[in-house]
Every structure is written in C-alpha cells, then in structure tokens.
Amino acid sequence: MVQTVDYLAIGPPLILALSALAALFLRHAAFVGLVLAGAGEVVLLTGGPRRTFCVDTSCSFVVDDFTLLLQTVMLIAGLVVLLMAQGEIRDTRLPAGEFHFLILAALSGAMTLAAGRDLVTLVVSLEVVSLPVFALVALRRYDGRSSEAGVKMFLVSVVSTAVMLFGISLVYGATGSLFLDRIGAVLATPSPLESVAGVGVVLVLAGFGFKVSAVPFHFWAPDTYQGSPVAVAGFLSVISKAAGFAGLVLVLVIAFEPFARVWGPLVAVLAAVSMTAGNLVALRQRTAIRLLAWSSIAQAGYMLAPLGAAGGGAPLDDLAAATIGYVAIYALMNIGVFATISVVGWIGRYGGGELDDYRGLARTHPLVAVALAFFLACLAGLPPGLAGLFAKIVVFQGTILGGYGWLAVIMAGNTVIGLFYYLAWATRLFAPLPDGVRFGRIARPVGVAIGIAAVGTAVMSVVPQLVLGISTGG
Numbered sequence: 001m002v003q004t005v006d007y008l009a010i011g012p013p014l015i016l017a018l019s020a021l022a023a024l025f026l027r028h029a030a031f032v033g034l035v036l037a038g039a040g041e042v043v044l045l046t047g048g049p050r051r052t053f054c055v056d057t058s059c060s061f062v063v064d065d066f067t068l069l070l071q072t073v074m075l076i077a078g079l080v081v082l083l084m085a086q087g088e089i090r091d092t093r094l095p096a097g098e099f100h101f102l103i104l105a106a107l108s109g110a111m112t113l114a115a116g117r118d119l120v121t122l123v124v125s126l127e128v129v130s131l132p133v134f135a136l137v138a139l140r141r142y143d144g145r146s147s148e149a150g151v152k153m154f155l156v157s158v159v160s161t162a163v164m165l166f167g168i169s170l171v172y173g174a175t176g177s178l179f180l181d182r183i184g185a186v187l188a189t190p191s192p193l194e195s196v197a198g199v200g201v202v203l204v205l206a207g208f209g210f211k212v213s214a215v216p217f218h219f220w221a222p223d224t225y226q227g228s229p230v231a232v233a234g235f236l237s238v239i240s241k242a243a244g245f246a247g248l249v250l251v252l253v254i255a256f257e258p259f260a261r262v263w264g265p266l267v268a269v270l271a272a273v274s275m276t277a278g279n280l281v282a283l284r285q286r287t288a289i290r291l292l293a294w295s296s297i298a299q300a301g302y303m304l305a306p307l308g309a310a311g312g313g314a315p316l317d318d319l320a321a322a323t324i325g326y327v328a329i330y331a332l333m334n335i336g337v338f339a340t341i342s343v344v345g346w347i348g349r350y351g352g353g354e355l356d357d358y359r360g361l362a363r364t365h366p367l368v369a370v371a372l373a374f375f376l377a378c379l380a381g382l383p384p385g386l387a388g389l390f391a392k393i394v395v396f397q398g399t400i401l402g403g404y405g406w407l408a409v410i411m412a413g414n415t416v417i418g419l420f421y422y423l424a425w426a427t428r429l430f431a432p433l434p435d436g437v438r439f440g441r442i443a444r445p446v447g448v449a450i451g452i453a454a455v456g457t458a459v460m461s462v463v464p465q466l467v468l469g470i471s472t473g474g
Helices: 011-023 029-045 065-091 097-115 119-137 143-176 180-187 194-211 221-226 232-257 258-282 288-312 316-347 366-380 386-401 407-431 444-462
Strands: 049-057 058-063
Touching: 011 065, 011 097, 029 065, 029 097, 029 180, 029 444, 049 316, 058 065, 058 097, 058 119, 058 386, 065 097, 065 316, 065 444, 097 143, 097 232, 119 143, 119 232, 143 180, 143 194, 143 221, 143 288, 180 232, 180 258, 194 232, 194 258, 221 232, 221 288, 232 258, 232 288, 232 316, 258 407, 288 316, 288 386, 288 407, 316 366, 316 386, 316 444, 366 407, 366 444, 386 444
Parallel strands: none
Antiparallel strands: 049 058
16 A cells, blocks of 8 residues: 655654754844745645645545644744743753754644544654653753752653553553544444443543643643753743644544543543642742743643533533634743743843742733733633633533533633732732832843733634634544
8 A cells, every 4th residue: 555645744753853863053043934835825825735644535644623723722832932042042052953952852842732533643642742842841951940840740640651651552452543543433332342442541641630730640730841941941841742732632632532521521630630630839939930830730720621511411522622712822922922031031040930030021011911811811811912801711611511611610710810810910010119229131032932922812803703602523
C-alpha cells in the first residue's frame, strides 16, 4: 500500500519543526518560522477539512475547525512567548538559539497534537511538547530553583506518561485499534472486555490530568512556574495546557464517548476539586507567578466542568465546544497577563515579583496597567473583560445542560472567590506610587507582545462566536 502525504495539512507544524533547527544558527529564524506557519494556517482556513496518514476511512491526522482554532491560538500565544522572552534572554544570558529551538519544537508538538486522531500520534505529540519544556524550565543553569523545577516536572511527567501508556495498552487490548473513531465504534458494542476498557479509560484520563494540572495531579505546577523563566511559565500555563486539553477532548469525545457515564462523573469531581483548591490557595498568594499557577489550576477546573456534565447524557459535541471555546479564550487573556508581568525585570528580579511591586504602575505606565487590569477582568469574567464573561456563560450552560446543577453552583461560588484576588491585584495598579519607586522603560518586544494579546482578547470580547461553538466533529 502506497501512503500519500498531504503536505499542506501537515505544513504548519512541519514548518515550525524545520524552523526550530534553523533557529540554532540563525537569529530571526524563529520569528520567520512563526510567520510562515501562520500563512499556512490562513491557507488552510480558506479550504475544507483535510486528512492524511489514512487507513481505509480512519486517519491519523485531520485538519478541521477544531484543529485550526487551536493551532491558530497556539501560534499567537507562541509569538507572544517569543517576544516577551527577548528581554530575559538578553538580561539573564539565556542561550537564545537553544531557547528558540526548544520553544518551536514544543509548539510543533502542540500543533500536531491538535490534529492527531489516533492514540500513538497523541502520545508522541504530547511528549514532543513535554521533552523540550523540561530543558526550558531548567535553562537557567546558574539558578538552583530552575534546576529543581526542571527535575520535578520531569519526574511527574514520566509517571503520568507511564500511567497513560498503561491505559492505552488496556484500551488497545480491549478494542484492537488505536484510531479514535474505531475505538469509539468498538466500545459502543457490548463486549466481555468492557471492564478492561473501563480501567484503561480511567488511566488515560489520569494521565491527561497530570498534563493539564488538574487536582490531585497538580502538585508540580506552582514550584515549576516559579522556578521557570516567566516566558516559559507562560508557555506552560497556556500552550502546554491547551495541548493537554486538545488531547483530552479528542479521546473523550471521539474514542471514549460510549463510556461517558463512566468518565463523566470522575471529570465532574476533578473539575469541582480543581477550581475550589486552586482558588482557595490563590487567595493566600503574595507573588504574581504563584498566584497565576494556582489560578491556572482553578481555570483547568472550569474547562473540565462541561466535559464532566457528559455523565448526564447531554450532547457531547456541545459540551466539548464549550470546553474548547473556554480554552481558546483563556489562552489569549492569560498569555497577556504573563506578557505584562514580564516587565518586572526593571526591579532586578524575574518570576513576576510580589503583588505589591505593581502598586502605582498606572502612574508611570498607564497603558501597561490598563492592559493588565483588562486581562485580569477577563480572567474574573467581569466587564469590560467580556471574552472571559462569555466563556464562563458557555461553561455554565454546558453544566446545566448536562443536569449537573450542583457543579454549576460550585462554579458560581468559585467565580466569586476568583473575583477577590483578581480585583485585589488590579486595584494595586492604580494605587499611589510608593516613595522611591521608579518603573523603567518597557522593552519594545514586550510592548508588542502585550499589544498582540490585548487585541486578540478584545476581538474575542466583540466576536466570541469565532471560537465558541466549535466541536471536534467526531
């Protein structure tokens, strides 16, 4: 059998992989690669769905609306990460070539994962995301905290991958296939191996739980975020998390849909515990990066909530669309927060600084302060942050549609908790400037990064239908 390859379909991640190699030797290759990959996305947006690496009617790589949405968001977030990292690369002597290579390599894995439609492609893509991140986290070789964070993330990721692979082996043994659509078809028919498949489904879910930092698989996230360069923490919080949710949604909606009554309640519990634990601990944080780490854990709970409602028998495509819409909007507004906190380099520290270090920022950098306040309002779901408000409304609708009113009540309570610490940070921006404090000049690349994130989030506030309502099509 001769296998044909649709190079247009695989073009964007392939361009990023080749650009990653070029970035080791050429200074601006990373940015050129992102632009070319973006051009490839534009071409794909003008056409219909594309499939490649197919066996009969099942394909390993599919480019549809789901794929294009996530890949586009990942590209925008990747561009912001590279821009905000330029100052830190210069001031902390990070190796620029290695940094750009690792970022593009991980980004190419994330984009491939969004298009994967078999378990092998998903697992390999997920590891292509994870392996470069280990090195990125520990790239500040002179910083013991960075090395510790890299080792901690490595150990946790290895365990989660082992758990996921064991679950995949059980699913393969019970179904005889690795293609997601074929697994779904087999699981929909009665079989004496249903219990084996059920255990495999739960183990795969646990493996993805580590990747998206859902409680109780979250313990690596706060220390890893704090020990990483700010740009790398932003990558973990946005692109790595989006990739994890892309894989989770694909396996649950396409492959494991017949077992929704098995995994649905488990996901609902994970969602409730994640948002509650994340928000309660975030209340006690006094540093920006740890607050964002715990906020990211809480936000993972909101993203999981619609999928948890699948146990109530609601249409799974609608629930998946709510989760993916939230992931896309969250990615833009959260990467904007990381871009703004990267300006704390002017006080000689990296890691976002203390929350009180932002007191009076609006007095000297009003545009940066307004942008940060806007992003925080989006995360809280408050006007003028309409993008976050729309995302939360869709998530609430999904849980209620599934008959999980108790989960919607927990979400409402956690939204109020989140308002407190987001607004507490935002009010510091407009407080009087402390005596003796002076804020330095914002580097141009960081300003561009903030502008891109702000424009993207503003567009989502005006036309949220661009990202809401898109399902896997599985």
